Amino acid sequence: MMIGADETPSTQPVSAWWRQKPGEMSVMWTVRVVGLGVVALSFSLELLVWLHRRFRPGRILNEVLFFPSEIACVEHIFTPTSSHSCVCSLPHGVETSFSRLLRHIMSASSSLDLCVFAFSNMDLCRAVLALHRKGVTIRVLTDKDYAAITGSQIGVLRKAGICVRCDVSSVYMHHKFAVMDGRLLISGSLNWTLTAVQSNMENILVTEEPDLVQPFIKEFHKLWVCNDPARYHCSSD
Amino acid sequence: MMIGADETPSTQPVSAWWRQKPGEMSVMWTVRVVGLGVVALSFSLELLVWLHRRFRPGRILNEVLFFPSEIACVEHIFTPTSSHSCVCSLPHGVETSFSRLLRHIMSASSSLDLCVFAFSNMDLCRAVLALHRKGVTIRVLTDKDYAAITGSQIGVLRKAGICVRCDVSSVYMHHKFAVMDGRLLISGSLNWTLTAVQSNMENILVTEEPDLVQPFIKEFHKLWVCNDPARYHCSSD
Numbered sequence: 001m002m003i004g005a006d007e008t009p010s011t012q013p014v015s016a017w018w019r020q021k022p023g024e025m026s027v028m029w030t031v032r033v034v035g036l037g038v039v040a041l042s043f044s045l046e047l048l049v050w051l052h053r054r055f056r057p058g059r060i061l062n063e064v065l066f067f068p069s070e071i072a073c074v075e076h077i078f079t080p081t082s083s084h085s086c087v088c089s090l091p092h093g094v095e096t097s098f099s100r101l102l103r104h105i106m107s108a109s110s111s112l113d114l115c116v117f118a119f120s121n122m123d124l125c126r127a128v129l130a131l132h133r134k135g136v137t138i139r140v141l142t143d144k145d146y147a148a149i150t151g152s153q154i155g156v157l158r159k160a161g162i163c164v165r166c167d168v169s170s171v172y173m174h175h176k177f178a179v180m181d182g183r184l185l186i187s188g189s190l191n192w193t194l195t196a197v198q199s200n201m202e203n204i205l206v207t208e209e210p211d212l213v214q215p216f217i218k219e220f221h222k223l224w225v226c227n228d229p230a231r232y233h234c235s236s237d
Numbered sequence: 238m239m240i241g242a243d244e245t246p247s248t249q250p251v252s253a254w255w256r257q258k259p260g261e262m263s264v265m266w267t268v269r270v271v272g273l274g275v276v277a278l279s280f281s282l283e284l285l286v287w288l289h290r291r292f293r294p295g296r297i298l299n300e301v302l303f304f305p306s307e308i309a310c311v312e313h314i315f316t317p318t319s320s321h322s323c324v325c326s327l328p329h330g331v332e333t334s335f336s337r338l339l340r341h342i343m344s345a346s347s348s349l350d351l352c353v354f355a356f357s358n359m360d361l362c363r364a365v366l367a368l369h370r371k372g373v374t375i376r377v378l379t380d381k382d383y384a385a386i387t388g389s390q391i392g393v394l395r396k397a398g399i400c401v402r403c404d405v406s407s408v409y410m411h412h413k414f415a416v417m418d419g420r421l422l423i424s425g426s427l428n429w430t431l432t433a434v435q436s437n438m439e440n441i442l443v444t445e446e447p448d449l450v451q452p453f454i455k456e457f458h459k460l461w462v463c464n465d466p467a468r469y470h471c472s473s474d
Binding site for chain 1: 264267268271272275276278279282283286299300301303305354404406407408409410411412413414424425426427432433436437438439440442444446448449452453456460
């Protein structure tokens with residue numbers, strides 16, 4: 001019993017033991033400071049997350065390119081080691097809409113799905129061939145009439161072993177889009193021709209926005225299946 | 238000393254520095270609980286912010302439309318009161334890519350900047366005229382050659398008093414985009430023709446993404462100024 005009585009002061013309730021133990025009061029201040037610190041930390045984290053989303057290097061890419069492009073040498077895009085050795089007469093070291101477009105195409109590391117009405121631009125053909133050599137899986141869907149015009153690069157792609165299908169169901173297969181690695185969409189008014197790149201007023205959107213990319217992936221798949229030479233009959237759904 | 242010795246059994250500790258102050262032990266647990274609570278709160282806030290961004294009503298619009306469109310009656314878009322009274326032979330009450338496109342165009346309340354290569358679709362012309370009658374400021378930029386082809390609606394727009402300019406600087410003014418109210422962009426492969434809407438494989442992106450809309454606003458302004466008949470000389474910048 002004596003022991004019980006002696007113990008009483010040390011088991012005093014919370015409200016009471018502040019009064020008598022100033023050391024513990026500083027503990028409660030520590031609790032408050034720590035609590036405030038954690039709240040401040042959570043707000044800081046929130047701010048950092050926002051800043052990261054706003055300015056992070058990996059932010060969703062959205063870019064618009066307008067044409068006609070300035071005409072400049074693009075050799076360094078195909079052979080980076082030759083950036084200082086090219087002796088052609090075109091301006092060097094100039095970033096243009098066309099060089100941006102080439103870079104985006106060349107960024108593909110696993111797949112390129114291309115759906116284009118007219119394809120006669122030799123630099124763009126060279127980019128596709130370079131990807132093919134790198135082992136990128138390439139599928140090309142094009143218009144049946146324009147595939148056969150003079151200067152078309154479709155035959156070159158086929159000869160290189162790239163799988164090409166021609167649309168047979170519509171008046172024109174008028175798309176001009178490409179999806180790289182199932183994540184990056186290139187789409188706009190620009191056909192893959194020299195005139196489009198160097199002479200016309202044209203635009204291209206480059207985006208990683210999933211809400212925009214995913215429908216194009218789905219559409220490409222639909223068109224690819226519909227235009228399988230083994231089964232040329234598809235519904236329009 | 239006796240008291241201290243007697244206290245020992247009742248304050249048996251978890252680790253060394255708890256031994257003599259059991260009150261502080263509960264304080265430290267409070268610190269931990271408060272800390273965990275604040276961490277949980279910060280995660281909850283993070284989740285709420287994410288959910289808000291993901292599902293907020295004012296979320297940025299991103300939509301893709303593919304063509305050819307199903308053919309259906311669009312009378313109800315022009316005269317909503319007639320939705321049940323139209324007696325034409327086309328299917329009614331069907332939402333199609335074309336009806337979506339018309340709705341987006343008709344959503345303009347203050348301005349429509351249209352930059353289109355070929356414009357011969359009479360329903361699209363009707364939509365532009367309806368906006369003009371509503372007081373929407375309309376500017377149309379088109380290709381000089383295609384403005385004069387049979388079936389072009391450019392003359393109809395001009396006769397209605399809409400300001401139209403023709404591009405004279407390029408081989409083709411091949412754009413097909415529109416910006417509504419400086420916030421909504423429509424752009425793609427689709428010319429404003431009947432064949433494009435009903436027969437071709439085409440696409441249109443509809444987006445409010447500022448990174449995509451703003452460059453088109455700037456480009457339209459540049460082209461509009463460049464093709465002012467009062468000053469037909471522009472640099473290519």
